[in-house]
Amino acid sequence: MAGAAPDSGTSAETTYRSARVPLLLPTWLVIGIFLILPVALMAVYSFLTKEMRGGVIWEFSLAAYDQFFINRGLFGDEPPSLEWTYISVFGRSIAQAATATTLCLLIGFPTAWFIATRPPATRGVWLFLITVPYWVNLLIRTVSLRFLIRENGPLNDALLGTGLISEPLAMINTNFAVQLGLFYSYLPFMVLPIYAAVERYNFTLSEAAADLYASRWVILREIVLPIVKPGIIAGCLLVFIPSMGAFLAPNLLGGAKNFMIGSLIEEQFKRSLGNWPFGAAVSMILMSLVLILLMLYARSMAKTEAR
Amino acid sequence: MNNAIDIRMVTKTYGTVTALKAVSLSIMDNEFFTLLGPSGCGKTTLLRMIAGFEDVTQGDILLFGQNIATLDPNLRPVNTVFQQYALFPHMSVIDNVAFGLKMKGLDLPTRTARAGEMLEMVHLSSFADRLPAQLSGGQQQRVALARALAPQPKVLLLDEPLSALDLKLRQAMRMELKQLQQDTGITFIFVTHDQEEALTMSNRIAVMSAGHVQQIGTPRDIYETPVNRFVADFIGETNLLEVDVASIAGDRAQVILPGGHAITCSTATHDAGRHHLSIRPERLTLVPLGAGMEAVVDQVIYLGTDLQVLVRLDGGTPLQVRIQNAARTQVPAPGSRIGLHLEEGAARLLAD
Ligand SMILES: Nc1ncnc2c1ncn2[C@@H]1O[C@H](COP(=O)(O)OP(=O)(O)OP(=O)(O)O)[C@@H](O)[C@H]1O
Ligand SMILES: [Mg+2]
Numbered sequence A: 001m002a003g004a005a006p007d008s009g010t011s012a013e014t015t016y017r018s019a020r021v022p023l024l025l026p027t028w029l030v031i032g033i034f035l036i037l038p039v040a041l042m043a044v045y046s047f048l049t050k051e052m053r054g055g056v057i058w059e060f061s062l063a064a065y066d067q068f069f070i071n072r073g074l075f076g077d078e079p080p081s082l083e084w085t086y087i088s089v090f091g092r093s094i095a096q097a098a099t100a101t102t103l104c105l106l107i108g109f110p111t112a113w114f115i116a117t118r119p120p121a122t123r124g125v126w127l128f129l130i131t132v133p134y135w136v137n138l139l140i141r142t143v144s145l146r147f148l149i150r151e152n153g154p155l156n157d158a159l160l161g162t163g164l165i166s167e168p169l170a171m172i173n174t175n176f177a178v179q180l181g182l183f184y185s186y187l188p189f190m191v192l193p194i195y196a197a198v199e200r201y202n203f204t205l206s207e208a209a210a211d212l213y214a215s216r217w218v219i220l221r222e223i224v225l226p227i228v229k230p231g232i233i234a235g236c237l238l239v240f241i242p243s244m245g246a247f248l249a250p251n252l253l254g255g256a257k258n259f260m261i262g263s264l265i266e267e268q269f270k271r272s273l274g275n276w277p278f279g280a281a282v283s284m285i286l287m288s289l290v291l292i293l294l295m296l297y298a299r300s301m302a303k304t305e306a307r
Numbered sequence B: 001m002n003n004a005i006d007i008r009m010v011t012k013t014y015g016t017v018t019a020l021k022a023v024s025l026s027i028m029d030n031e032f033f034t035l036l037g038p039s040g041c042g043k044t045t046l047l048r049m050i051a052g053f054e055d056v057t058q059g060d061i062l063l064f065g066q067n068i069a070t071l072d073p074n075l076r077p078v079n080t081v082f083q084q085y086a087l088f089p090h091m092s093v094i095d096n097v098a099f100g101l102k103m104k105g106l107d108l109p110t111r112t113a114r115a116g117e118m119l120e121m122v123h124l125s126s127f128a129d130r131l132p133a134q135l136s137g138g139q140q141q142r143v144a145l146a147r148a149l150a151p152q153p154k155v156l157l158l159d160e161p162l163s164a165l166d167l168k169l170r171q172a173m174r175m176e177l178k179q180l181q182q183d184t185g186i187t188f189i190f191v192t193h194d195q196e197e198a199l200t201m202s203n204r205i206a207v208m209s210a211g212h213v214q215q216i217g218t219p220r221d222i223y224e225t226p227v228n229r230f231v232a233d234f235i236g237e238t239n240l241l242e243v244d245v246a247s248i249a250g251d252r253a254q255v256i257l258p259g260g261h262a263i264t265c266s267t268a269t270h271d272a273g274r275h276h277l278s279i280r281p282e283r284l285t286l287v288p289l290g291a292g293m294e295a296v297v298d299q300v301i302y303l304g305t306d307l308q309v310l311v312r313l314d315g316g317t318p319l320q321v322r323i324q325n326a327a328r329t330q331v332p333a334p335g336s337r338i339g340l341h342l343e344e345g346a347a348r349l350l351a352d
Helices: A005-045 A063-069 A085-116 A120-135 A138-149 A154-162 A175-200 A204-211 A216-245 A248-254 A261-268 A276-306 B043-051 B093-103 B108-121 B137-149 B167-184 B195-201 B219-224 B229-234
Strands: A048-050 A056-060 B003-014 B017-028 B032-036 B058-063 B078-081 B155-159 B187-192 B204-209 B212-217 B239-249 B252-256 B262-267 B274-279 B284-287 B293-302 B306-313 B318-324 B337-342 B347-350
Touching (some): A005 A276, A120 A175, A175 A216, A204 B078, A216 A261, A216 A276, A248 A261, B003 B043, B003 B187, B017 B043, B017 B212, B032 B043, B043 B078, B043 B155, B043 B187, B078 B137, B137 B167, B187 B195, B195 B219, B204 B229, B212 B219, B229 B239, B229 B274, B252 B347, B284 B318
Parallel strands (some): B032 B187, B032 B204, B078 B155, B155 B187
Antiparallel strands (some): B003 B058, B284 B337, B306 B318
């Protein structure tokens, strides 16, 4: 080591350069195999011709995107106009995901706040309790929820028992059921990033604001929320994005009318009535939407940092 | 009504810990008042109760005669300069300074003008649009000061505001703070554990220890006539000797030093028996042998402006003496025998 001292900078650089490839290889492999390859495959498939019983024929075609956006009538002989069927599925998905995200935020923020303001020793216990339900498979949890809210399920029984309602509430197979399912599935993804942000928050700032005549509400609005905003945005994205593409909750809780993009995509890859290029195209469109959202997020973050 | 703050029998407990025990003190309007004491003595707790961040377990806090003990912090016309400044990180310097004015409902032009004046006062006008993170520690500290002064509080609370600054800056800020207090006429309550800071800035000081106020007085009172052993020991350097009291008459006492020499001194106690005697090292002078006390020089330590001479009385009791490092000063040789002279007011008999 001592001998190499005079030109250690150069030698360290050389070492670094030669070690670079082996060090970066695992990252490249992971990104390549699990990210680029599947997405590229999906992109390619979306421009191929469909095989009747699933799969693709290797022949370029815009049919999938055409089917998504353009309406040519039932027999394909009418003048082309904008096709609303699938766009409305997107619209419904966005609305459902947005509602679920709002629900998660309304419940998740106070929860995260509560946990972050416990004494440090007990915070771990609360976080642990938050994650406990997630040891059970999502499918099983969603089915259980279905059982809970069905017409003669425990929830309706209890409500009937208290005399609050005289007839069982129709909760299953409604938009509400889907929102509830999404909310339940993704709540921790809201709680955890907000918790992390609130835990880092310096509560002396709240004292300083109170000292300068700010009421509790003003402190929340002017000091706390702007500072924990990155955590809130991260939580919203983490709930909104998977909610958009979810298919378990809409399928199991929403019934046939309330299906979302996730179900639409899933349908296309079922052997019997599938349309792989169309499924791939819908996925690509969904992904573009999400990417745009993420870019907006990155821009708003860059603005926050620059301040 | 002349008092800005009256603390009346205030007690604060955290569970089983008692942070303050029946503290009473009054702070006058326009005063630079300092709470001084070692770490953990309850200074911050008392300040936070005046600001309203901590509940008062027992007792009352009066602000210009009005009881504020149960008022929410945002309703108290006092402002705080926090130790770690607590500037709002997402707001520019000027927005930080204008925050209190905004909360008071002042319109934008008025508060911008007023915040601008405050920034000028702390020499930061050119930094108005920066974020707190883009300022040095000293600059942040000035912003915190400007922010707390902008709403013209009746009382300004400062919790060790200088402790995060380096020595030179700290000394400069002492003078600035003092000047600011005189210019604004606002009552300052200043918390520190640095006795030099307290002595140089304050009109009056409350020396605290373990949740009690030990003594309240001007810097000179506290330094020259400490009431007990804790105060004498905590403020400045001193020689503490255990002595026998020969007689006490009024506020004068006759005591016998170890070694047998008898002296007269002021006293804070009226009980006979054994007590501690405080002798300030700079009030002792070295004199030629002859009349009075005698001692043997142990060691001479060079301190730059001063020399510290460690001597030993007959009987072995050590004493330190401070002499100025002037050109005419004759430095005694270690091992030599010298005479000691006690100046008037050098020694004080203390209560325990
Ligand atoms: N939230 C709390 N819970 C329990 N005990 C506390 C709490 N805050 C302060 N104390 C205790 O109260 C006593 C006084 O604390 P305080 O912070 O007022 O001391 P201080 O004089 O400001 O000390 P320092 O110079 O170190 O800041 C200490 O013994 C401390 O441990
Ligand atoms: Mg303190």
